[in-house]
Amino acid sequence: MTLYTQQGKNVRRTWLLMTSFFIIVIAIGFIFARIYGNPNILYFFVAFSIIMNIVSFWYSDKIALSLAKAHPATREQYFDLYNSVENLSITAGLPMPRIYVIEDSAPNAFATGRDKKHAVVAVTTGLLVIMNKTELEGVIAHELSHIGNKDMLLSTVAVVLAGFISIISDMMMRGIIFGGRGGDDREGNNGIFAIIGIILAILAPIFATLIQFAISRKREYLADASGALLTRYPEGLASALEKLQNYSQPMKAQSTAIAHLYISNPLGSGRFAKKSMQLFSTHPPLQDRIKILRSM
Numbered sequence: 672m673t674l675y676t677q678q679g680k681n682v683r684r685t686w687l688l689m690t691s692f693f694i695i696v697i698a699i700g701f702i703f704a705r706i707y708g709n710p711n712i713l714y715f716f717v718a719f720s721i722i723m724n725i726v727s728f729w730y731s732d733k734i735a736l737s738l739a740k741a742h743p744a745t746r747e748q749y750f751d752l753y754n755s756v757e758n759l760s761i762t763a764g765l766p767m768p769r770i771y772v773i774e775d776s777a778p779n780a781f782a783t784g785r786d787k788k789h790a791v792v793a794v795t796t797g798l799l800v801i802m803n804k805t806e807l808e809g810v811i812a813h814e815l816s817h818i819g820n821k822d823m824l825l826s827t828v829a830v831v832l833a834g835f836i837s838i839i840s841d842m843m844m845r846g847i848i849f850g851g852r853g854g855d856d857r858e859g860n861n862g863i864f865a866i867i868g869i870i871l872a873i874l875a876p877i878f879a880t881l882i883q884f885a886i887s888r889k890r891e892y893l894a895d896a897s898g899a900l901l902t903r904y905p906e907g908l909a910s911a912l913e914k915l916q917n918y919s920q921p922m923k924a925q926s927t928a929i930a931h932l933y934i935s936n937p938l939g940s941g942r943f944a945k946k947s948m949q950l951f952s953t954h955p956p957l958q959d960r961i962k963i964l965r966s967m
Contacts, residue, residue, distance in 0.1 A: 684825050689727070696835075719839075732784045738928060739926070741772065743771055763816075765815060768790035772795070780811075790818045809908030815901065896967075915935040933954075
């Protein structure tokens with residue numbers, strides 16, 4: 672697989688994700704409308720799904736930054752970080768992304784934004800403390816590669832849409848259990864639709880979570896390889912990943928919605944975190960990534 676075929680796949684996957692969200696929300700709205708005998712409910716859900724797709728595309732980066740509790744970084748305060756991002760952006764042929772900092776002692780970083788012209792790179796203060804210059808450049812090159820590979824939009828849109836599906840499913844479950852019945856259909860039909868609605872309400876957030884897990888782990892390997900190519904020094908990123916692997920404390924501000932955006936698991940490297948990362952994370956194990964980088 673080449674870089675350009677991966678970019679094309681990521682664009683197609685983003686549209687597929689947004690289309691899947693549209694279909695799921697309309698299906699929930701249809702069930703709601705049949706249970707309560709009110710077609711206006713379906714119209715509301717159609718409008719809601721369209722609006723949420725627009726929001727996820729245009730404002731997903733702001734939502735991700737808010738969840739991460741990130742704030743803009745100034746050149747005066749973070750001069751070395753600015754220099755690294757600026758120099759590597761020029762090398763990669765990318766516009767200079769906005770730079771954000773997360774006040775957290777746990778080392779981590781992520782990239783977000785709908786395209787390369789509206790990209791953001793966010794790093795924790797802990798990352799800036801423990802990384803030397805070449806390691807920091809390795810991490811920044813990795814994040815810039817996510818921007819260049821066009822997979823950050825897919826990852827960030829998944830944050831918003833998966834969250835909204837979970838909220839809608841919770842509303843539906845409460846409405847079916849605690850709400851009344853309506854409509855001209857026979858009680859038996861309403862009962863059938865209520866059962867379907869409960870099943871759909873249970874499965875929808877599971878499906879939304881699987882969407883996040885289904886975002887290919889290959890994107891991390893590709894970003895590692897692209898980042899190493901950008902710096903011409905694979906050991907810089909390998910050493911940085913090794914430090915991330917050895918750091919055991921989780922991040923203070925955690926959100927499972929954006930966990931897959933980070934370069935490493937924000938839960939830390941404890942026993943439970945390692946098991947959960949292997950089972951559910953969109954990230955491949957750090958030791959595998961380090962091994963591949965050091966074999967380059």
